Amino acid sequence: MDLGDSGATSVVLADWLDQLLIFWHEYRVVVSALFLWFLMTFWVQRVTPQVPSQGLEKPNWPDRPERVPCTDDQAVAREVDLPKADPTRKPRPTAARVVTGRKPAGARTERRGVQRGAASASSSSSTTLQPIVFFSSLTGTTERLTKRVATELEAFSVSQPAVLPPQVHDISYVDLDDYFITGPKTPVAVPNVRYFYLLLIPSYDIDTILNTFLAHLDETHHDFRIDTSPLSTLAGYSVFGIGDKEGWPSEEKGFCSQAIEVDKWLAKLTGRKRAYPLGLGDVKGKGELERVLHDWTVGVCSVLAELKATGALGEGVPGSGDADESADEEEADDGEVEEVDFPDSGRNKRRKLAATTDLEDVGGKDGSLASPLAVDFTTYASAPSPAPTALKAMVPKESPTYTALTKQGYTIIGTHSGVKICRWTKSALRGRGSCYKNSFYGIASHLCMETTPSLSCSNKCVFCWRHGTNPVSTTWRWQVDDPQAIFDGAKEGHYKKIKMMRGVPGVRSERFAEAMRIRHCALSLVGEPIFYPRINEFVGLLHSEHISSFLVCNAQHPQQLQDLRRVTQLYVSIDASNKDSLRKIDRPLHRDFWERFQACLDILRQKRFVQRTVFRLTLVKGFNVEDEVEGYAELVARGLPCFIEVKGVTYCGTSVSSSAGLTMGNVPFYHEVVAFVEALDRALAKRGLDYGLAAEHAHSCCALMASKRFLINDKWHTVIDYDRFFHLLDQGVDFTPEDYCKATPEWALWGNGGFDPRDVRVDRKGRPKEQN
Numbered sequence: 001m002d003l004g005d006s007g008a009t010s011v012v013l014a015d016w017l018d019q020l021l022i023f024w025h026e027y028r029v030v031v032s033a034l035f036l037w038f039l040m041t042f043w044v045q046r047v048t049p050q051v052p053s054q055g056l057e058k059p060n061w062p063d064r065p066e067r068v069p070c071t072d073d074q075a076v077a078r079e080v081d082l083p084k085a086d087p088t089r090k091p092r093p094t095a096a097r098v099v100t101g102r103k104p105a106g107a108r109t110e111r112r113g114v115q116r117g118a119a120s121a122s123s124s125s126s127t128t129l130q131p132i133v134f135f136s137s138l139t140g141t142t143e144r145l146t147k148r149v150a151t152e153l154e155a156f157s158v159s160q161p162a163v164l165p166p167q168v169h170d171i172s173y174v175d176l177d178d179y180f181i182t183g184p185k186t187p188v189a190v191p192n193v194r195y196f197y198l199l200l201i202p203s204y205d206i207d208t209i210l211n212t213f214l215a216h217l218d219e220t221h222h223d224f225r226i227d228t229s230p231l232s233t234l235a236g237y238s239v240f241g242i243g244d245k246e247g248w249p250s251e252e253k254g255f256c257s258q259a260i261e262v263d264k265w266l267a268k269l270t271g272r273k274r275a276y277p278l279g280l281g282d283v284k285g286k287g288e289l290e291r292v293l294h295d296w297t298v299g300v301c302s303v304l305a306e307l308k309a310t311g312a313l314g315e316g317v318p319g320s321g322d323a324d325e326s327a328d329e330e331e332a333d334d335g336e337v338e339e340v341d342f343p344d345s346g347r348n349k350r351r352k353l354a355a356t357t358d359l360e361d362v363g364g365k366d367g368s369l370a371s372p373l374a375v376d377f378t379t380y381a382s383a384p385s386p387a388p389t390a391l392k393a394m395v396p397k398e399s400p401t402y403t404a405l406t407k408q409g410y411t412i413i414g415t416h417s418g419v420k421i422c423r424w425t426k427s428a429l430r431g432r433g434s435c436y437k438n439s440f441y442g443i444a445s446h447l448c449m450e451t452t453p454s455l456s457c458s459n460k461c462v463f464c465w466r467h468g469t470n471p472v473s474t475t476w477r478w479q480v481d482d483p484q485a486i487f488d489g490a491k492e493g494h495y496k497k498i499k500m501m502r503g504v505p506g507v508r509s510e511r512f513a514e515a516m517r518i519r520h521c522a523l524s525l526v527g528e529p530i531f532y533p534r535i536n537e538f539v540g541l542l543h544s545e546h547i548s549s550f551l552v553c554n555a556q557h558p559q560q561l562q563d564l565r566r567v568t569q570l571y572v573s574i575d576a577s578n579k580d581s582l583r584k585i586d587r588p589l590h591r592d593f594w595e596r597f598q599a600c601l602d603i604l605r606q607k608r609f610v611q612r613t614v615f616r617l618t619l620v621k622g623f624n625v626e627d628e629v630e631g632y633a634e635l636v637a638r639g640l641p642c643f644i645e646v647k648g649v650t651y652c653g654t655s656v657s658s659s660a661g662l663t664m665g666n667v668p669f670y671h672e673v674v675a676f677v678e679a680l681d682r683a684l685a686k687r688g689l690d691y692g693l694a695a696e697h698a699h700s701c702c703a704l705m706a707s708k709r710f711l712i713n714d715k716w717h718t719v720i721d722y723d724r725f726f727h728l729l730d731q732g733v734d735f736t737p738e739d740y741c742k743a744t745p746e747w748a749l750w751g752n753g754g755f756d757p758r759d760v761r762v763d764r765k766g767r768p769k770e771q772n
């Protein structure tokens with residue numbers, strides 16, 4: 001049959017359909033599955049957000065808002081935002097560095113550059129310069145010359161409205177703290193004013209107020225609580241010295257020696273802001289003195305004009321010094337030894353280091369010295385060790401550590417102990433207030449000796465006083481000094497320093513007499529007192545002379561803590577509430593530091609009915625405060641201490657703290673400490689723990705919480721009855737902390753500030769200051 005063209009097409013079509021049908025029957029399962037897979041993939045693509053290509057990848061965190069410059073108010077608001085309610089918040093990063101400690105010379109040079117830049121940036125037409133002229137005069141010459149300088153500066157200020165007329169102060173009458181710690185303290189903040197110090201200094205090789213002034217500068221520079229360049233806020237400074245070339249013909253022979261010293265200290269304290277070179281004038285120079293002084297004043301005025309114009313001590317300004325010169329000066333500072341026997345920071349006491357044996361080398365890295373036998377500190381009591389043949393001194397006299405510590409005012413006793421009088425002892429001697437121990441426990445600071453039988457420690461806390469100089473170790477690997485020798489040496493060193501206060505203006509004779517009998521010993525200076533293998537004997541010696549013992553340990557040596565016999569008050573430093581935080585802040589050497597820490601809390605818990613136990617919390621903003629209240633409450637629940645001392649950290653401004661990221665921004669204000677203790681109080685109450693806010697010492701940013709065991713007849717009893725303590729101890733009977741406590745004085749109770757009314761806070765004119 002002929003189907004023609006159309007017929008053929010139909011047949012072909014029918015054939016295709018046939019084949020398609022056969023194909024479908026054979027593969028319909030596979031085809032359906034593929035179709036379904038395609039549909040699913042399409043749907044998934046529609047509901048899932050697009051993943052960008054690698055190069056354009058966005059971070060996972062939410063978009064940050066545009067950065068806006070932070071105003072002062074906002075910064076303050078951020079700082080006072082303590083403690084936070086949100087427990088999920090991460091510890092915030094440390095605040096921007098506002099002050100720094102010692103740096104390697106290179107870094108310092110760089111910083112100066114930055115400061116100059118910053119200063120330039122801050123210069124504005126609204127800024128004014130306030131010159132302040134300080135002088136000292138015994139026979140009137142310097143006072144007369146100061147008047148001339150003031151008159152010239154006054155005339156200059158008329159032609160330069162941005163420079164204010166000078167203020168003039170006699171160093172003998174000002175409170176040095178008001179001007180030479182962090183720049184002038186003004187009753188109200190004066191915006192847009194920068195201060196410029198001019199100092200006219202005669203020289204005397206006898207004991208005068210200038211010795212006290214120099215000692216103050218020296219102390220400020222070495223005070224661990226203060227930044228090493230606290231006067232860097234000044235716009236600049238310059239010194240003019242007045243001396244007598246007839247009697248003291250050259251600088252080597254003492255001509256203008258004290259002005260030279262003042263100039264050096266100010267260079268350090270201001271961070272090298274010598275704006276015009278040191279001027280030196282000879283009283284016997286027949287008219288020369290006035291001319292030299294006039295030239296110096298004119299030079300200073302030109303610097304003031306330059307400062308006003310540029311806001312900075314420019315490189316080209318005479319006297320500003322180039323980087324090389326300043327670096328040399330810093331190196332000299334680092335390399336030289338200054339013996340700083342308070343109050344005389346003697347002028348001729350610098351000497352080059354005879355040897356530079358590093359403590360780390362003691363033990364014979366090179367094999368020349370017999371290796372000391374390392375005693376595992378955690379086991380020394382139970383594991384008798386073979387007698388070592390040649391154990392070395394922990395702090396040998398010729399070591400840089402020894403130098404650094406004596407420079408900081410320590411007296412080193414024997415080979416591993418130290419004693420130092422603290423600023424509160426000096427303050428108490430002058431009737432200007434004691435430290436918090438007086439308010440909380442009845443210890444007047446002038447009766448207290450601060451010492452340590454071990455300058456070594458097993459932590460490297462970011463806020464440590466030790467300026468990063470002391471040896472650190474987990475084992476005692478040095479010779480062990482006799483406890484009696486340490487005790488005698490500590491008393492001798494302490495009394496010597498007290499005697500040096502004899503000539504200091506304002507020292508009260510009755511307190512000076514009282515201070516010649518030590519009543520208390522704080523074993524908390526630096527280092528770890530229970531590191532000393534014969535600590536029990538040492539404490540026994542203290543008690544034998546009825547000297548109370550406060551011992552602070554770093555919660556890293558449970559065995560030694562367990563073995564420790566009774567002390568008057570036993571402290572454990574609680575520097576963080578969790579493992580991570582503790583690692584960051586204490587930087588412990590022990591790998592099992594957290595387990596050790598917890599074991600120490602358990603030991604403290606066991607001892608709480610035998611002796612007074614204390615948790616000492618040091619608050620470091622940005623490290624261990626935010627979000628940690630609940631954690632601290634847990635630790636309290638574990639250790640059940642009799643007392644909880646909460647203290648704001650004091651900034652020591654060292655390279656150690658700086659390298660750990662610690663700055664002044666990490667120091668909490670007192671109201672922040674108060675907010676913290678109130679939050680801790682609530683957290684403890686929530687857990688049914690019977691504690692309360694007992695006392696405070698606002699002065700030193702310190703608050704005391706106490707177990708209600710010491711709330712007797714509705715009155716806090718945080719003070720120690722020392723006579724009773726020694727009576728019970730001498731009788732050899734068992735007793736509890738409640739057996740030797742006394743009522744806390746009204747003025748020390750929580751809410752009353754804590755300043756002892758028997759002391760007086762005075763201003764520079766000796767008038768009582770408002771008390772808080």
Ligand SMILES: Cc1cc2nc3c(=O)[nH]c(=O)nc-3n(C[C@H](O)[C@H](O)[C@H](O)COP(=O)(O)O)c2cc1C
Binds near residue numbers: 137140204244247
């Ligand atoms: C006891 C005494 C000690 C002195 N010692 C020094 C000295 O060590 N170096 C120096 O350059 N001048 C020394 N002088 C000189 C004074 O510094 C000089 O007379 C100065 O002008 C005194 O200043 P004033 O009158 O403001 O007190 C001394 C003077 C006296 C009376």
Ligand code: SF4
Binds near residue numbers: 460554
């Ligand atoms: S425990 Fe004390 S001595 Fe040791 S590093 Fe810390 S603050 Fe310094």
